[in-house]
Amino acid sequence: MAFDNRCRLFLLIIGLALSRPADAQAPSSNFPTQQASHPSDDREVSIRELPGNLLHDQKQIWSYPFKPERINRWWPPVIVLGVTGAFVASDPYTAPHFVNSTAFHGYNRVFSSTNTQAVILAAPAALYGIGWLRKDSYTQSSALLAAEAAADVYLLDMPFKLASARRQPLSYTGSGPYVDSFFDGSHNPFHSGGFYSGHAALSMSVAAVIAHRYRHHRWVPFVAYGLAGAISFSRVTTKNHFPADAVFGSTMGFFVAHYVVLPPHQ
Numbered sequence: 001m002a003f004d005n006r007c008r009l010f011l012l013i014i015g016l017a018l019s020r021p022a023d024a025q026a027p028s029s030n031f032p033t034q035q036a037s038h039p040s041d042d043r044e045v046s047i048r049e050l051p052g053n054l055l056h057d058q059k060q061i062w063s064y065p066f067k068p069e070r071i072n073r074w075w076p077p078v079i080v081l082g083v084t085g086a087f088v089a090s091d092p093y094t095a096p097h098f099v100n101s102t103a104f105h106g107y108n109r110v111f112s113s114t115n116t117q118a119v120i121l122a123a124p125a126a127l128y129g130i131g132w133l134r135k136d137s138y139t140q141s142s143a144l145l146a147a148e149a150a151a152d153v154y155l156l157d158m159p160f161k162l163a164s165a166r167r168q169p170l171s172y173t174g175s176g177p178y179v180d181s182f183f184d185g186s187h188n189p190f191h192s193g194g195f196y197s198g199h200a201a202l203s204m205s206v207a208a209v210i211a212h213r214y215r216h217h218r219w220v221p222f223v224a225y226g227l228a229g230a231i232s233f234s235r236v237t238t239k240n241h242f243p244a245d246a247v248f249g250s251t252m253g254f255f256v257a258h259y260v261v262l263p264p265h266q
Contacts, residue, residue, distance in 0.1 A: 044138075045148065054152065054155070057261060058156075087243050087248075091181070091242040092176065094242075098237055099169050111233075111237075112238070113238065120150065120203050120206060120231070123146060124144070124147040127143035142210065145262065146210060148261050149253070149260075150206055152261060153201040153205045153253050154202060157198045160194070161195065162189045164194055166183075166193060167181045169241070170238075171185070181242065182195070193241060194245075195244070196246075197232065197249035199235050200231065200247075200249030201252050202253065205256055206228070208228075208253065208257035212257070232246045
């Protein structure tokens, strides 16, 4: 059953991988020749450029608060922090409903940690493989950009987990109390749980790249963001994360993809 569910999820990824911009030119027999119809807001990448791109991205991410030209853009992080703070404050009241519930048993079986991780990894791999077979440079670039976004949020997630050491909801019993969860868990960044959700961030970063690159297919953003949302929600229903972890992780994945990875590098 778990294998069948994983196959169904993988077929969704294959459907996305087979998509291309509706008005893009068909590739010729020479590799690579496909051109994007909107090159002004997209950039093309190669495997050789990925290490340098990741270093550039991380520098841009960590230097964001110290750049004077971004002082006038204070409202996005303030909104994100405000919403996250509200969820953190409500976590002790919302988490027990998921911890003590058995209503999500089937959902959790489909969107288990293993299955969701496999889907997240399969998306860029499937895109790149199909792009390589079709000699489609646009699809290959889309796969590499999705992989770049996922790597960026993963590298960003590690210090957050290391510093926050937040306990998992499943470590509590009954009605709790579900308080003082920060700095009371594992400081191991590779341990499950912590703040924020890596699965949520990874799935949303990949979805954001795919949804943007194939936005002329109207169904693609719905499927991409819908699947990423389902994966993020599963982190709460499987009791691995508090709601705030999933919300903040999804937000970070979206912002890193749209404002760090997709824009042309200066």
